[in-house]
Amino acid sequence: FSSKFPSAETTIFSVMSALAQKHEAINLSQGFPNYPVDPRLIELVHKYMLAGKNQYAPMAGVPELNQRLAKKIDSLYGASYDPATEITITAGATEAIFSSIMAFVRPGDEVIVIEPAYDCYLPAIELAGAKGVPYALKAPDWAIDWEELGQLITEKTRMFIINSPHNPIGRCFREEDMQALTDLLAPTNIILLSDEVYEHIVFDGQKHLSALSYPALRDRTLATYSFGKTLHSTGWKMGYVVGAARLMREFRMVHQFNVFSANTAVQYAIAEYLEDPSTYLGLSAFFQAKRDLFLDLMKDTPFQFEPSGGSYFQLGDYSQISELNDVDFARWLTIEKGVAVIPLSPFYSQEQPDNKVVRFCFAKTEETLAAAARRLEGL
Numbered sequence: 001f002s003s004k005f006p007s008a009e010t011t012i013f014s015v016m017s018a019l020a021q022k023h024e025a026i027n028l029s030q031g032f033p034n035y036p037v038d039p040r041l042i043e044l045v046h047k048y049m050l051a052g053k054n055q056y057a058p059m060a061g062v063p064e065l066n067q068r069l070a071k072k073i074d075s076l077y078g079a080s081y082d083p084a085t086e087i088t089i090t091a092g093a094t095e096a097i098f099s100s101i102m103a104f105v106r107p108g109d110e111v112i113v114i115e116p117a118y119d120c121y122l123p124a125i126e127l128a129g130a131k132g133v134p135y136a137l138k139a140p141d142w143a144i145d146w147e148e149l150g151q152l153i154t155e156k157t158r159m160f161i162i163n164s165p166h167n168p169i170g171r172c173f174r175e176e177d178m179q180a181l182t183d184l185l186a187p188t189n190i191i192l193l194s195d196e197v198y199e200h201i202v203f204d205g206q207k208h209l210s211a212l213s214y215p216a217l218r219d220r221t222l223a224t225y226s227f228g229k230t231l232h233s234t235g236w237k238m239g240y241v242v243g244a245a246r247l248m249r250e251f252r253m254v255h256q257f258n259v260f261s262a263n264t265a266v267q268y269a270i271a272e273y274l275e276d277p278s279t280y281l282g283l284s285a286f287f288q289a290k291r292d293l294f295l296d297l298m299k300d301t302p303f304q305f306e307p308s309g310g311s312y313f314q315l316g317d318y319s320q321i322s323e324l325n326d327v328d329f330a331r332w333l334t335i336e337k338g339v340a341v342i343p344l345s346p347f348y349s350q351e352q353p354d355n356k357v358v359r360f361c362f363a364k365t366e367e368t369l370a371a372a373a374r375r376l377e378g379l
């Protein structure tokens, strides 16, 4: 048979983590913490497993968790979402994004994507038979010209995907971005898919601006979230999606035949754990300290850094170190210097100017970050 999906390649996260393992490199590539999940959360999962919460959860989620999230959304974003009809618990944000795209995007449609883009958007768009329409951000300022971006809208545009805080750039939307976005979409029927997995990881006093908090966007927005990011538990593959009932109905039509429901005991555990808002409200400070430590440790290396504004990623410019393109440089750094990073070009669908930038994940222990910096000092 011929491949149904010939444009697909193995995700750069698998490629770089495998290369890191093969060469025993310190893995600052794929985004996941290398320190433990809060033992209290693990005890809660254990408690609910022992209590017999081991069979299918309701398709939309364990009601206790949906209700807890509705309260959180209300208190953080001043938005009222019905836990029964407007929030669905998913198998990670990846499933939330995939099911959202499958539910709304049809063959022949166009979907606007700001690039560099997290790598699961475009393949889902292509599997839906649609076309991704990229708007490419460029180093060093990664600025969005909203007027230029607006020119990409056609009568075929079904969806617009945004991601703030942004992976891999670490840029957070400001009020003027949200305003421009709202104005741009106002005369259209475009659905907004707002990937907010790093909602609790914003730095330097910025505030996360959720699409959920803009009433003008309510009717068109699906916002996706990841417990993997918020609870340092990427391996549990748990997330959720929030959106107006008319959108959520369609979303669930796909979700029910994709995974049906997500892990039951973990949902109960998270519902109880999130009763205490300090479990997520301290995250920005926690990761800002890691970002600052990382930048401090790396100051004697020839990398150049513009401090990340959010997410747990930091871009580094290597133009003083090498002439290699970013993919070759990332491989070289992994194999020869023992530190694995992520190149940016796989996050673009079209050939880009030679950015000479790679992404570091700083969701790591102090020892790991220090060991990586030591390996890079002599570059």
Ligand code: PMP
Pocket (backbone or CB within 6 Å): 031, 091, 092, 093, 094, 095, 118, 163, 166, 167, 195, 197, 225, 226, 227, 228, 229, 234, 237, 238, 239
């Ligand atoms: N969106 C972005 C921007 C991400 O960085 C990630 C991965 N961490 C996801 C979605 C997927 O999240 P999850 O691991 O919950 O599937």
Ligand code: GLN
Pocket (backbone or CB within 6 Å): 011, 013, 014, 029, 030, 031, 032, 167
């Ligand atoms: N989101 C993580 C990253 O950006 C990776 C997730 C994955 O490997 N699919 O590194």
